[in-house]
Structures are given as structure tokens and as C-alpha cells.
Amino acid sequence: MAPPRSRDQEVIALTALDGLTSEHAGRVLDISATAYRHRLSRARAALRRHLDGTAASTPTRQEISS
Template sequence: MDDQQRHFAAVFDATYADLVRFAARRVPRHQAEDVAADAFTVAWRRHTDLPTEPDQARAWLFGITRRLLLARHSHGQHLPTVALVTDPPVPGHEDTVVAATDLAAAFNRLTPAHQDALALTVWDGLTGAQAATVLGITPLAYRLRLSRARTALRAQLLPAATTRPRISPPQGSRP
């Protein structure tokens, strides 16, 4: 195995699961694995473009994966909304469940650009420069987009916080 093949294998090992999780937030799990495999197929074909620095290689692969997902979407395939609440509610944690549900609903009302900006940083753990690479924009443009996304998310959450009925403790209990 030559150096390029070793580098590609190391990037694959370090990045595959992250790409599947990234895609699984946008398509069903079985399709997410296909998208990640397609991203690595593209990367193999363009192996001379694969950055040598691991974090840059990771961001480059996220960019390929994002473009593949956008291509699927443009061909009429529906990209699902995000569901943040997956575990059954725990008794006594109703406020947490309501807050997580409000957060998921607010996130789903954001524009796709704002969703991407938040997800790349929060869920995928990319730095601003890496997220900018994924989106094909400058780091400054990404910071601006992230700031606007955070503001938009806050604005979406404020109405829910002010109009949601408060969950009362059971009768006879003290707060």
C-alpha cells in the first residue's frame, strides 16, 4: 500500500461514521450509508485533491457529502426534518421533553442555510473554517451565517416559550 492509499484509508476510518451521521439527519439511515459510500467514491476518484491535514480532509468530505445530498434533494427526494426527541419521556422531566420538542420544531422552521450552519458546528463539531469549506463560503461569511442562524433560532424559540402552558406540579406537592 502506498502513502496515498494509507492516507485515504486513515481518512476513511476517521470520517466514515461522522459522514453517515451527517447524512442520517437528512435522509433515512440506509440511504445515509449509501451517501457516505458515494462520497468516498468521489473522494477516491479525486484522491489527488484529498487534503493531507486530517481536519481539512474531514471538512472536504463533508462538502462532498453535502453536495451529494443537495443533488438528491434537487432530484425530488424529500429530506426529512430533524427530530431531537427520540427517547421515551422520563417521568418528572416533562419540561425537558417540552423544551426539546420546542427546539426541534424551531430548528425545523429555520431556512436550510441556517440549519446547515448550526448543525455543522453543533452536531458535526466542525470549526468555523471547516464549516465554511463544507459550504463553499469564506470563514467570515460562515461566522455571519452562524450568527444569523443563532438569532433566527432564538426568535423561533421565543414565541414557544411565551405561549407554552407551564406544566404544574401535582396537587399537594411543593415546588
């Protein structure tokens, strides 16, 4: 599965890494706070799908040592 798009990464980073509120992050991206929250929701879902797909294809320690 492909990693999240750079647009999704930016949206997540503004909240998770920079600690911005939806209002401030929306201003950074020149969109409304509501639009930002929608983008963040979609970005989180995409990241969740990516991580679930990565975890399913990653061998366990037992599989590696066998």
C-alpha cells in the same frame, strides 16, 4: 413563528452537531470562514427568536393541570 430555514439549520448543525470549525464549515459550504461566522450568527439569532416565540406560546404545567 416559523421554524428556522433549512439553510440556518445546516449552518448550526455543522458547528453544533458535527463540531466543525468556522474554517472547515466554510469549506463545506464553499464560503469563507468569515462568511460562515456571519451566517452562523444570523442562524443563532433566528433560532433564539423561534424558541422565544415557542416558549411564550407553550402552556405551563400549572395551566395544563387547571
